[in-house]
Amino acid sequence: MTDEAQIAAAPPRDNKREARAIAFCVAGWLVPGLGHALQKMWGRAITFFAVVGVLVFVGAGMRGNLFNSDGGDAFAALGYLADLGTGGFYLLAKYIEVGGPDVSHAYGDYGTRFLAAAGVLNLLAALHAYEAARGRKA
């Protein structure tokens, strides 16, 4: 069989499924756990919502550094990307942290790690929701 015949015989790409998977991924990023909830994976949905929520709440409560887009250096940019990973919870963290960050104490430094870990974890969960919607993961 020639290459052209193989390409013609291949099943057409399921664009609808792919679009749904991307939608679940974005939903999961915006609201932690929503990507799984839309696929009726309730245990994972509740867990991710709670875990990311606790990490953000504690991190912001410890007055961790919540990075902005105008950080200035590469580390600040990476921190901003990590913090953005929390999706809608980024705004919640801003709301909680009315006094601004205080990294002059160890607590603030730990809080920064909590916030970044929450963001990266949520990105991982959103990616998992995407893969699950594509049928690659259970």
Next chain:
Amino acid sequence: MLLFALMISIAFGFLSRRRPLDRVKYIAWSLLLFLLFGIGIGWGMYPFSR
């Protein structure tokens, strides 16, 4: 550190395992390793701390 390790372990357990018993085992094992490595690295850095 305990809270951080617990939260991350739970998330990893739910991400990577499907059956409840497997999840519990994974979470417990992951939490133990987090704590062991955290305390181990802390003590490892102690001689260079001053």
